[in-house]
Amino acid sequence: MSMHAPVPVGPPPRGGPPVLLVTRGLDAIGTGRQVELSAAALRAAGHDVVVAVTTAGGSVPGRLAAEGLAVHRLGRRPVLDAASGLRLAALVRRLGPSVVVAHGSSQATIAAAATLVAPRSRLVCHLGGPPHGLRTAAALRRAHLVIAPSADVATAARRLGVAATAIAEIPPAADVAAAAGLSRQDLAARLGLDTGTIWTLCVAPLVPASRLERLLWAIDQLGVVHRRLEHVLVGSGPLRTRLLHRARAQRLAERLRLVSHLDCLPDLLREVRLVWQSGEVACGGAILDGMAAGLPAVAVTSVAARQLVVDGETGRLVAAEPESEFPRRALNVIEDDALAARCGAAARARAAAAFPAARAAADLVTAIEALLRRAW
Numbered sequence: 001m002s003m004h005a006p007v008p009v010g011p012p013p014r015g016g017p018p019v020l021l022v023t024r025g026l027d028a029i030g031t032g033r034q035v036e037l038s039a040a041a042l043r044a045a046g047h048d049v050v051v052a053v054t055t056a057g058g059s060v061p062g063r064l065a066a067e068g069l070a071v072h073r074l075g076r077r078p079v080l081d082a083a084s085g086l087r088l089a090a091l092v093r094r095l096g097p098s099v100v101v102a103h104g105s106s107q108a109t110i111a112a113a114a115t116l117v118a119p120r121s122r123l124v125c126h127l128g129g130p131p132h133g134l135r136t137a138a139a140l141r142r143a144h145l146v147i148a149p150s151a152d153v154a155t156a157a158r159r160l161g162v163a164a165t166a167i168a169e170i171p172p173a174a175d176v177a178a179a180a181g182l183s184r185q186d187l188a189a190r191l192g193l194d195t196g197t198i199w200t201l202c203v204a205p206l207v208p209a210s211r212l213e214r215l216l217w218a219i220d221q222l223g224v225v226h227r228r229l230e231h232v233l234v235g236s237g238p239l240r241t242r243l244l245h246r247a248r249a250q251r252l253a254e255r256l257r258l259v260s261h262l263d264c265l266p267d268l269l270r271e272v273r274l275v276w277q278s279g280e281v282a283c284g285g286a287i288l289d290g291m292a293a294g295l296p297a298v299a300v301t302s303v304a305a306r307q308l309v310v311d312g313e314t315g316r317l318v319a320a321e322p323e324s325e326f327p328r329r330a331l332n333v334i335e336d337d338a339l340a341a342r343c344g345a346a347a348r349a350r351a352a353a354a355f356p357a358a359r360a361a362a363d364l365v366t367a368i369e370a371l372l373r374r375a376w
Contacts, residue, residue, distance in 0.1 A: 017121075018048040018070075019368070020097035022088065022107045022114075025058030025075065027234065028177040029203055029265045030283040031128045032060040035103050037173045038126070039064055041361035042368065052091055054084040054110060057236065059263035063177075078236050078260065080106055089114040097121050099368055104128050104282060105136045112139035122371050128172075128282025130156035130303050137161055145371050147364070149283070150307045168367045171307075172283055173360035174351035176292040182267040190264065191257050197230045198334055201272045203265070203286040204279070206237030211279030214300060214320070216243065218278070218327035220250050226334065229255060232268065234286075236260040269293045273340060274315070274333050277305060278326065284308045291351035296343030298330045308355075314347035 019042050026032030035051075043049045053061045055075040065071040074087040092100065092114045101124040102111035108125035115123045122144040130153050131140060137160035140146055146167045148154035154167050188195045204210040212233070219231050233243075233256060240258070247256050262268065265286070269275075275290035277299040284304035287297045291308065297315035299305035311317040316329040333340050 017096050017098040018050045020092065020095060020100045021049065021051045022100060022102040022111045023051065023053055023060070024055045024104065024107065025053050026060045027058050027261055027263060027265050028060055028063060029289045030281070030285050031103055032058060033175065033177055033289055034128070034172055034283060035060055036063065036177070037175060037357060037361065038101065038103070038364055039069060041364050043069070045365045050095060050097070052088055054080055054088060054107065057261045059261065080110060085110050085113060089117050092121060093117045098372060099124055101126055105131050108139040108143065109135050112142045124368065124371065127153050127157065129153060129280060131160055145367060147367065150303065152303045152307070170360060170363045170367065171355055172288055173357040174288050174292040174355035175357040176269060176289050177266040179266040179270060180264060182264050184271050187264060187268055187271060191232060191259070193230050193257065197228045199272045200229065200231045200330070201234070201268060201275050201286055201290070202231070202277060203234045204277065204281045206235045206239040206243060208239070209280045210235070211300065212239065212243060213246070214278035214323065214326055215276070216246055216250060216252060217323060218330060219252055219256060221324070221327040222331060223252070223255055226331065229334065230257070231255060232257045232259070232272070234259055234262045234265065269295065274298055274330065276330060277302070280304065288351065288355065291347040294344040294348040296333050296340055296347055298326070298333060300326060310346070310350060313343070314350050315343050
């Protein structure tokens with residue numbers, strides 16, 4: 001199911017309660033792209049799809065609304081809060097959805113609480129990475145279905161007490177969102193970049209699990225040996241102030257653009273040399289989207305990175321120690337045009353072969369409809 005064209009209208013809605021997707025305010029990359037593709041798949045199968053957005057920001061809510069979906073913006077802050085939870089519970093009570101599909105661990109927690117007011121609604125938790133914590137475990141054990149993107153994530157869910165019969169393993173869909181047609185000059189003007197430099201991209205929440213201190217250190221080291229580099233980091237979270245302070249202290253501000261949200265990410269993907277990831281991020285951050293766009297990736301080993309990157313073929317997987325390996329491997333790709341082209345071509349081929357969007361869409365619809373057919 002591709003968003004290169006408008007979301008397919010599909011058959012008329014079947015009637016009855018809608019399917020409610022619950023998501024943070026995200027951009028059209030990583031988890032945000034998976035939300036778009038889930039909405040498209042369910043809508044094309046004839047389901048009435050409604051979207052609840054629990055935080056502020058992000059381009060995905062507007063993109064889905066432009067395609068004719070009902071989008072409810074419940075959050076007014078960039079992070080989840082109690083008010084968002086109360087609004088979600090009120091929406092669930094009013095709609096009485098047949099299924100509530102929560103994308104991500106944080107959304108699973110808030111959706112599990114909200115569905116207490118609608119006992120006939122089925123709860124589906126669509127994970128982007130390994131779940132952790134007592135609250136997440138409690139939410140997943142309440143779910144009627146947990147969708148895991150890989151065997152490693154499924155194993156992590158079972159360790160938290162989720163029954164194996166309640167888990168469906170559905171790999172993510174590699175399908176880069178349609179670009180708006182912005183040129184390199186347009187992007188440079190918007191982001192304050194130099195058209196003559198080499199650009200890199202990282203998309204990650206600004207939280208400890210992303211280990212962004214590794215990224216800042218790598219940027220610092222690369223600047224010593226390659227002066228014509230600029231880096232874009234897209235993400236929001238509690239570490240924003242600390243990262244900005246560290247970037248200034250390390251004199252990285254002129255080489256690093258840190259933005260909370262960026263609606264032109266599909267255009268930017270077509271202009272960067274590589275995507276990289278320094279820690280555990282749902283859906284690998286921009287790695288899968290970069291693969292679909294023909295970009296190599298350099299990533300510190302994580303559950304998502306191991307699933308997506310074939311070391312030495314589509315990019316490089318790097319051990320966390322020694323820290324010098326992360327910038328060194330990135331420099332190899334940055335300086336070697338032929339290597340970057342080979343890895344990018346291999347990444348595009350792997351995206352199409354291993355993570356086809358049509359298969360992910362069909363598997364999701366099959367899992368949701370099997371759940372709806374079950375008697376309770």
